[in-house]
Each structure stands twice: as structure tokens, then as C-alpha cells.
Amino acid sequence: xxxxxxxxxxxxxxxxxxxxxxxxxxxxxxxxxxxxxxxxxxxxxxxxxxxxxxxxxxxxxxxxxxxxxxxxxxxxxxxxxxxxxxxxxxxxxxxxxxxxxxxxxxxxxxxxxxxxxxxxxxxxxxxxxxxxxxxxxxxxxxxxxxxxxxxxxxxxxxxxxxxxxxxxxxxxxxxxxxxxxxxxxxxxxxxxxxxxxxxxxxxxxxxxxxxxxxxxxxxxxxxxxxxxxxxxxxxxxxxxxxxxxxxxxxxxxxxxxxxxxxxxxxxxxxxxxxxxxxxxxxxxxxxxxxxxxxxxxxxxxxxxxxxxxxxxxxxxxxxxxxxxxxxxxxxxxxxxxxxxxxxxxxxxxxxxxxxxxxxxxxxxxxxxxxxxxxxxxxxxxxxxxxxxxxxxxxxxxxxxxxxxxxxxxxxxxxxxxxxxxxxxxxxxxxxxxxxxxxxxxxxxxxxxxxxxxxxxxxxxxxxxx
RNA sequence: GUCCCUAUCGUCUAGAGGCCUAGGACAAUACCCUUUCACGGUAUGAACCGGGGUUCGAAUCCCCGUGGGGACGCCA
Numbered sequence: 001x002x003x004x005x006x007x008x009x010x011x012x013x014x015x016x017x018x019x020x021x022x023x024x025x026x027x028x029x030x031x032x033x034x035x036x037x038x039x040x041x042x043x044x045x046x047x048x049x050x051x052x053x054x055x056x057x058x059x060x061x062x063x064x065x066x067x068x069x070x071x072x073x074x075x076x077x078x079x080x081x082x083x084x085x086x087x088x089x090x091x092x093x094x095x096x097x098x099x100x101x102x103x104x105x106x107x108x109x110x111x112x113x114x115x116x117x118x119x120x121x122x123x124x125x126x127x128x129x130x131x132x133x134x135x136x137x138x139x140x141x142x143x144x145x146x147x148x149x150x151x152x153x154x155x156x157x158x159x160x161x162x163x164x165x166x167x168x169x170x171x172x173x174x175x176x177x178x179x180x181x182x183x184x185x186x187x188x189x190x191x192x193x194x195x196x197x198x199x200x201x202x203x204x205x206x207x208x209x210x211x212x213x214x215x216x217x218x219x220x221x222x223x224x225x226x227x228x229x230x231x232x233x234x235x236x237x238x239x240x241x242x243x244x245x246x247x248x249x250x251x252x253x254x255x256x257x258x259x260x261x262x263x264x265x266x267x268x269x270x271x272x273x274x275x276x277x278x279x280x281x282x283x284x285x286x287x288x289x290x291x292x293x294x295x296x297x298x299x300x301x302x303x304x305x306x307x308x309x310x311x312x313x314x315x316x317x318x319x320x321x322x323x324x325x326x327x328x329x330x331x332x333x334x335x336x337x338x339x340x341x342x343x344x345x346x347x348x349x350x351x352x353x354x355x356x357x358x359x360x361x362x363x364x365x366x367x368x369x370x371x372x373x374x375x376x377x378x379x380x381x382x383x384x385x386x387x388x389x390x391x392x393x394x395x396x397x398x399x400x401x402x403x404x405x406x407x408x409x410x411x412x413x414x415x416x417x418x419x420x421x422x423x424x425x426x427x428x429x430x431x432x433x434x435x436x437x438x439x440x441x442x443x444x445x446x447x448x449x450x451x452x453x454x455x456x457x458x459x460x461x462x463x464x465x
Numbered sequence: 466g467u468c469c470c471u472a473u474c475g476u477c478u479a480g481a482g483g484c485c486u487a488g489g490a491c492a493a494u495a496c497c498c499u500u501u502c503a504c505g506g507u508a509u510g511a512a513c514c515g516g517g518g519u520u521c522g523a524a525u526c527c528c529c530g531u532g533g534g535g536a537c538g539c540c541a
Contacts, residue, residue: 012541047540104539111537120467120537145539163470172468172537180539187541210469211536234471235534241476243534269477272490276478279489298478300471301534308477308491318504356503414500425500433501441502 005037006201009063009070010191012044013055016252017062019304020206020236020244023270027233028204029068030271030292040198041070046077046190062253066263067285075198077190084185087193087223088146088178096222097178099144100127101136122174123147146179148189148219156214161202161231161294168214176215192216196225204231204294207301231294234274237303244304260332260359262320265313274298282315314358325350325363332364333371343371348451352443370452374438374460384440385464389431392421394465396428397458405454411446435464 009025011017017025032039041063045051056074063070077084091097102123111121128149129135138144150173157167178189185193191212195203210232220227238244256266267285275298277283277291317325326347330340340346346367353366376384385393399413418428429445436457442448449457 010541014541044541050540107539115466118466122537160470166469168469174537177539182539184539186539191541206535207470208535209541212541214469232470237534239476241533273477278479281477281490296479302478303476305476305491311491314504353503355505429500439502443501443503445500 003201005032005035006040006199007032007037007204008040008042008073008195008198008200009068010042010044010194010205011059012047012050013052013059014047014050015055016058016254018244018252019270021059022062022066022068022253022266023236023273024204024206024233025063025068026066026267026270027231027275027292027297028202029070030289031202031204031231031294032071033289034292037201038071039069040075040200041073042075042077042194042198043073044077044187044190046184046187048078058252058254065254065257066267072198075194077194080190080194081184083197084179084190084193085183088185088189091148091178091222092146095129096149097146098127098129098149098175099138100147100175100177101138101142101144102127103142120172123176125175128175143181143183145177145181147175148178148215148222150175150215150218156217158213158217158227158230160210160213161229162234162297163210163232163299166210166213170214170218173215173218178219188212188215189219192219192223192225195228196220196223200228202229202231204233207232207234231297233297234299234301236273237301239304239306241303260361260363261309261313262316262360265309265316268316269309269312273304274302282312310358317357317359317363318355320354322347322351322354325354325360328360329364329367332360333368336364336368338368338371340371344452344456346370352447352451356443369437369439374436376434376438380434380438380440381464384431384434386431388421388423389427390465392417392423392428393431393435393461395420396432397461397465400449400454400461401458405450407446407450410449414446436460 007028009021009028011021011025029039031037043056043059045056060074088097092099100123107123110124114121127135127144127147151170153170155167155169156173157165159165176188177186179185194200195216213230213232217227236244253266257263264285268282268288271283271285271288271292272281275292276296280291283291326345326349329350330346333340349367349370350363353363357363357366396413396417399416400410403409403413414425414428417423418425421428430440432445433440433442433448436448436452452460
């Protein structure tokens with residue numbers, strides 16, 4: 001507890017915020033919250049060619065939808081160039097970095113030779129200054145890159161908070177480039193300077209960065225900077241067990257909004273994917289933050305399971321406040337060109353349907369017939385609105401025109417009609433559903449009538465009588 | 466190829482040497498509830514990758530295979 005916890009989420013704005021990034025952000029956010037720390041958002045936009053302002057916005061939107069608020073930032077690496085260049089200059093002076101004039105094609109050739117010899121491809125250190133070593137004369141007209149002088153022997157080790165102790169021999173590493181020929185700094189270098197400057201105490205990030213960690217630790221140490229704790233999260237696989245890709249599965253979190261998921265369902269699902277707290281399955285973010293720890297993160301990859309997400313979403317839909325649901329559905333209906341004010345009060349209809357659907361689009365589908373004139377198919381009319389049924393509906397209509405407009409009275413009117421016609425409930429309820437909503441399934445019919453309103457019910461009925 | 470990570474029901478997972486005849490959840494199946502369709506309830510089936518150790522005792526620790534994933538960029 002001596003140091004306040006500071007975590008960060010550091011996406012590169014080359015695309016939207018996808019489900020894997022969202023989980024990384026969630027865990028980093030939760031860890032900071034859990035320890036009363038600070039959650040920082042940093043945009044790693046040094047890849048100018050692929051970074052876009054749209055992607056930055058998409059990431060911000062995704063975070064906002066999920067409710068993952070950052071305490072500091074967003075910081076943009078492109079705005080920190082002066083600082084990076086300052087550090088590089090210092091390293092050059094200190095001798096922890098050096099200029100390398102090797103041409104890219106020359107480097108490429110070296111790599112190919114090494115691969116052919118079944119060796120790990122790495123820079124051979126030809127421009128690395130050593131005591132007593134004579135360096136070639138720098139070729140004229142060539143802009144050098146700057147390489148980090150990585151320790152030659154020994155091992156780099158850290159206690160990964162999710163994977164345990166990891167040791168990498170320095171012999172596996174090479175003198176990687178920290179500044180390109182045009183002077184711009186590279187990823188591993190920027191990350192290190194940023195994590196240092198921003199006082200990051202816990203680096204919680206994707207598993208694909210395990211290989212970068214030893215390089216970053218070496219750099220940090222060369223800089224005399226403190227080494228943070230690292231926690232590497234395993235990746236999320238697609239529904240079919242294969243790697244998520246743009247082609248399948250790796251959709252924007254905003255797609256889940258479009259698909260009718262509630263953010264709390266997505267959050268709960270993500271929290272439970274790769275982390276656990278005993279048998280707990282359903283919990284709020286408040287509860288999650290209280291429970292969250294690095295010790296119970298799974299170290300192996302997890303397969304995304306849409307069905308479980310659906311179940312959670314249905315669960316949160318059931319317990320959602322009617323007014324909120326009505327608002328969400330109204331927006332969706334409006335997008336379909338339907339006036340949500342046109343029919344029965346949406347809030348009441350939503351209450352009737354919310355425990356029968358798995359997402360907001362299904363809810364909108366269910367509420368739509370309450371707002372528009374429905375046109376059941378000829379086949380459905382033939383099947384349900386038989387002469388017998390119509391006769392019963394006609395009698396029912398008479399009673400409905402006069403009874404008190406509430407569930408019990410409506411139910412009584414139906415029962416009287418059934419008795420008078422010698423019919424069973426479904427024989428009248430089904431045709432009634434078809435006439436009113438255009439489909440033979442609905443919640444309890446008396447409740448549907450009550451909510452639709454007398455005028456609407458009688459009007460819709462009259463089209464068939 | 467080299468290095469690193471990883472392995473419990475179909476899926477997410479519980480499990481820190483005896484509480485494990487391996488627990489929960491989703492999904493599946495059956496039944497119950499029911500005014501249709503759902504919701505809900507109850508029940509059932511379903512797993513420790515293989516082989517060696519260590520130990521009185523291993524899902525848990527170690528080694529070797531095998532499977533899966535990642536990294537080896539003047540990308541991040």
C-alpha cells in the first residue's frame with residue numbers, strides 16, 4: 001500500500017475498440033478502482049500511417065458506452081515527441097544507445113541467412129560500440145537509426161501477476177531500434193518512457209506483449225526507472241475457438257449496442273471471462289471492483305460464448321427499469337421509421353415483454369405491433385380467424401365495449417364469452433392475438449388488452465368482424 | 466526454425482497435496498408450471514490431454530511428449 005496504484009489502457013487507434021481490448025481496459029480500470037488508484041488512458045498513435053482520428057473517437061465511444069471512465073488522459077504519444085527525443089539524446093550521451101547505419105535491405109538479408117541456418121533472426125551488433133572495437137566509418141548520406149544497447153548476458157526476469165515467474169535470457173534479445181532513421185521513436189521505447197513518466201505501477205495488458213516485456217524492463221533499467229508490476233492477460237478466442245480476426249468475431253463493442261446488448265451484461269460477461277470469484281456468475285460492477293484481484297485471472301486463452309452473453313443480457317433485461325427499456329426501444333423503433341408514441345404506452349408494454357426477450361432488438365420487435373397497424377398473413381387469418389372464432393370475437397367485442405378497462409374485468413368478459421360459446425380459452429385467445437398483434441403468441445391476453453387500450457382493441461378488432 | 470506462454474464437462478470456470486464419488490454457470494435433455502409463446506422451477510447426462518516420476522496420498526508438485534496460442538519489424 002506504499003505506492004498508489006496507477007494503471008493504464010494504451011490502445012493504438014488503428015481500429016475500433018474490440019472485445020479483447022475492452023476486457024483489458026476493464027481489468028486495468030477495475031484494478032485501479034479496487035485499490036483507490038488512478039486509471040490512465042493513453043493513445044499510442046505513433047504509427048502515423050495507420051492511426052486515425054475516427055479510431056480514436058471509436059475507442060472513446062466504446063469506453064464511454066461501457067462506463068470505463070479514465071482519471072487521467074487521454075494522452076497522445078504524438079504530442080510527446082519532444083520528450084522522447086530528449087530521452088534518446090540522453091541515452092546517446094550516456095552510451096546506453098547508439099547509432100546504427102545498417103541499411104534495411106542489408107538487415108533483411110541478414111535475417112534471411114539466420115532463418116536459413118534455423119537461428120532466431122536478430123541484429124548482429126555490428127555498429128555496437130565496444131571497448132577496443134573499431135567501428136566502420138559511417139557511410140555518407142545515410143540517416144542512422146538509434147539502437148538500444150541491450151545487456152549482453154544474464155537473464156531478464158519478472159514475476160508476472162498472472163503467469164508467474166518468467167525468465168528470458170538476454171541472449172535471446174538483440175539491440176532493438178528505439179528511433180527510426182527519420183528520428184521518430186518506436187513502440188517499445190515510447191511505452192517505456194510513458195510508463196515511467198506517468199508513474200505506472202501495474203501494467204495490465206494483452207498476452208501478446210509478453211515478448212516485449214524483457215526489452216522494456218532492460219530499457220527501464222538503463223534509464224534508471226522503476227520497473228512496474230506486469231500482468232499479462234491471455235487472449236480471447238472467437239465463438240468457434242479460433243483467433244479473433246476482423247473477418248470474424250473481432251467486432252467493435254459498439255456492435256453489441258447495435259445488437260441490443262446492455263452494457264452491464266457485456267461488462268459482467270467480460271469480467272467473468274478469464275477471471276472468477278468462486279461460483280459467482282452475476283454481479284454488478286460495484287461488486288466486481290470489490291472482488292477483483294490479479295490472482296484469479298486465468299492464464300490460458302478463453303473462448304467467447306455468445307450464448308452465455310445472451311443469457312446474461314436476458315437477465316439484466318428482466319431487472320432493468322421499464323422507463324429505461326422504453327427509451328431504448330423508442331430509439332430503435334424510431335430508426336425503423338416507426339413513431340414510438342403512436343400506440344400503447346411503451347413503458348407498460350415493455351414491462352409485459354422484458355422477461356421474454358434476450359436483447360433490445362427483440363424487445364423492439366415485440367413492441368412494434370403495439371405501435372403500428374399489423375397485417376397478419378392471409379394464411380394466419382385463415383387458420384385462426386375462422387367463422388367460429390369471429391362469432392366469439394364479436395360477442396367479446398360487445399362485452400369489451402362496456403366492461404371496466406382493467407385486467408380482471410377483461411378476463412371476466414373473456415370467460416363469459418367462452419362459456420356462452422362453449423369454447424376453450426386458446427380457441428378465443430389465439431384468434432384475438434392474431435387480430436390484435438398479427439401473431440398467435442403474446443403475454444397473457446388480458447394484460448395485452450389492458451395495455452393496448454379499449455379504443456385500440458375495438459378498432460383493431462373491427463377490421464375482422 | 467528459435468524463444469515464450471498454455472492444457473478440468475461442448476463452453477466459461479471452481480480447485481493452492483487428503484474436504485473431489487471433481488463443484489457452479491451457459492448450452493443440451495426430461496419433467497413441472499401455463500391461456501399460446503416465453504419466463505420460471507426441478508432433475509439428468511457431460512471433464513482432470515498422454516506418459517513417467519515425487520509422495521502414505523496428485524486435478525493440484527516435477528520431467529518428457531502431444532495439442533493450442535503468441536513472439537521473432539525502422540507495426541503497435
